[in-house]
Amino acid sequence: MARLLSLTLNGRARTDAVSDNVLLLDYLREIVGLTGTKTGCDGGECGACTVLVDDRPLLSCLTLAARAEGRRVDTIESLAVDGRLSAVQRGFHEKLGSQCGYCTPGFIMASAGLLRRNPRPSEDEIREALGSNICRCTGYVKIIEAVQHAAKLCADGLSP
Amino acid sequence: MDALPPFDVVRPRSLDEVIVARAAHGESRLLGGGTDLVVNIRRGIVAPPVLIDINGVPELRTIKADASAIEIGAAVTLAEVAAHPGVARHYLVVAEAAGHIAGPTHRNMGTVGGNLCLDTRCIYYNQSEWWRAANRHCLKTTGTVCHVAPKSRSVCFATFSGDLAPALLVFDAEIDIAGPAGRRTLPLADLYIGYARQDEPVTQTRGDGKYFLALRPGEFVTAVRAKNTPGLRSAYDKIRIRRSIEYPVTGVAVALRRDGDTLADLRVAFTGTNPRPVRLSGTAALCGGPLDARVLAGLDALVRDQIMAMKTTFTPGHYRRRVAGVLARRLVQRLFEVAY
Numbered sequence: 001m002a003r004l005l006s007l008t009l010n011g012r013a014r015t016d017a018v019s020d021n022v023l024l025l026d027y028l029r030e031i032v033g034l035t036g037t038k039t040g041c042d043g044g045e046c047g048a049c050t051v052l053v054d055d056r057p058l059l060s061c062l063t064l065a066a067r068a069e070g071r072r073v074d075t076i077e078s079l080a081v082d083g084r085l086s087a088v089q090r091g092f093h094e095k096l097g098s099q100c101g102y103c104t105p106g107f108i109m110a111s112a113g114l115l116r117r118n119p120r121p122s123e124d125e126i127r128e129a130l131g132s133n134i135c136r137c138t139g140y141v142k143i144i145e146a147v148q149h150a151a152k153l154c155a156d157g158l159s160p
Numbered sequence: 161m162d163a164l165p166p167f168d169v170v171r172p173r174s175l176d177e178v179i180v181a182r183a184a185h186g187e188s189r190l191l192g193g194g195t196d197l198v199v200n201i202r203r204g205i206v207a208p209p210v211l212i213d214i215n216g217v218p219e220l221r222t223i224k225a226d227a228s229a230i231e232i233g234a235a236v237t238l239a240e241v242a243a244h245p246g247v248a249r250h251y252l253v254v255a256e257a258a259g260h261i262a263g264p265t266h267r268n269m270g271t272v273g274g275n276l277c278l279d280t281r282c283i284y285y286n287q288s289e290w291w292r293a294a295n296r297h298c299l300k301t302t303g304t305v306c307h308v309a310p311k312s313r314s315v316c317f318a319t320f321s322g323d324l325a326p327a328l329l330v331f332d333a334e335i336d337i338a339g340p341a342g343r344r345t346l347p348l349a350d351l352y353i354g355y356a357r358q359d360e361p362v363t364q365t366r367g368d369g370k371y372f373l374a375l376r377p378g379e380f381v382t383a384v385r386a387k388n389t390p391g392l393r394s395a396y397d398k399i400r401i402r403r404s405i406e407y408p409v410t411g412v413a414v415a416l417r418r419d420g421d422t423l424a425d426l427r428v429a430f431t432g433t434n435p436r437p438v439r440l441s442g443t444a445a446l447c448g449g450p451l452d453a454r455v456l457a458g459l460d461a462l463v464r465d466q467i468m469a470m471k472t473t474f475t476p477g478h479y480r481r482r483v484a485g486v487l488a489r490r491l492v493q494r495l496f497e498v499a500y
Binding site: 047059062 | 163164168169195198213215265266403404
């Protein structure tokens with residue numbers, strides 16, 4: 001059954017007719033056309049599809065779109081403002097936290113979720129917060145440096 | 161673009177509405193975080209025509225924990241349990257178990273009810289439709305043979321791997337159940353009937369990896385609760401091949417009480433080994449003296465007798481059984497020695 005789904009997506013209210021069996025991931029990519037959120041393992045094992053729902057990281061490949069009713073959903077597309085990268089995006093760019101790039105939107109959203117609730121995380125807290133994401137290129141060291149750099153940029157006034 | 165087969169979602173706003181919806185849709189499933197259920201739907205393992213989303217039911221979203229008792233609703237998330245100050249202060253083993261489940265994003269989604277009723281797992285079961293079809297399916301789905309133990313007579317050995325169950329079993333927790341015939345309360349230990357004995361037929365009270373919960377048709381868990389035991393120290397530990405996301409090789413919950421140099425109470429429970437979480441029986445005989453070699457050898461013997469890990473994961477069963485013994489021994493020693 002299709003029904004109307006109303007939510008705040010990347011800061012803008014919108015309403016779409018969505019079937020009950022549509023995943024949040026497919027809603028974002030196929031209905032809205034925001035393809036920054038990636039389909040990875042399709043089974044909750046890799047974190048490439050991570051988005052923020054009310055500032056908490058969720059796996060959009062395991063979340064029904066209908067569960068976003070009335071909530072605030074933020075995807076990777078929400079971070080840059082007028083072409084200026086967010087702190088986490090700059091961190092990943094400047095510290096080479098991204099190689100092939102496929103897992104990057106998921107890592108960036110999980111990191112943004114961390115910095116929104118904990119602007120000065122320790123290395124252990126960063127490792128813990130990124131525990132639901134898998135990267136096959138970097139070996140994670142550069143990703144952790146990227147988040148540490150982003151936390152410094154946040155301290156200088158950039159938003160995560 | 162449909163990744164999932166068609167189904168309808170109903171969104172009850174009260175526990176009574178959940179009961180009515182569950183009774184009206186015999187083949188329905190309850191939807192909490194979806195971290196297990198949605199994966200199984202996608203893999204064609206289950207195909208419920210109706211999902212009942214319980215996340216908007218206030219009665220299932222309460223969590224209380226103080227020095228005397230703990231009570232957690234089925235729709236409370238694992239992240240909420242792990243972060244709850246009362247749980248961490250008085251029921252450390254429960255907070256640690258919740259905080260060890262999958263990864264942080266999964267814990268924002270997964271719920272207590274889902275973890276307590278987590279489907280059992282097996283390398284022959286948690287596979288895509290075509291993989292299972294190429295292997296002629298297995299006993300837990302539509303097949304006729306358990307590939308783990310092909311000579312077993314219709315006994316499934318899929319493994320229970322929820323982390324909250326052992327942590328709550330050491331407090332003798334009870335669960336509240338609702339269903340078409342009303343409400344009832346059950347010791348948590350009696351929820352799990354996955355005995356999987358090769359020498360016994362599977363019955364309604366003694367099941368296996370396939371029939372592993374004592375829930376009647378239409379019934380579901382609404383809450384879990386337990387009373388505290390003064391002086392109990394508790395902790396949870398688990399070993400995984402990868403320290404995040406991955407399912408356990410073995411998880412163990414230990415609670416003990418130390419009076420002077422005497423081990424006065426010892427409770428040990430495991431997950432990731434049998435088709436049910438196992439609260440070790442016979443630990444009372446190990447108490448009453450110091451924590452010496454006799455106690456540790458006795459603990460090892462109990463693990464050897466009661467932990468039956470089969471080849472249901474990529475790590476061999478005999479290895480998981482040895483890990484279970486070592487993990488339990490280390491945790492018992494650590495809890496006994498720690499200043500309290």
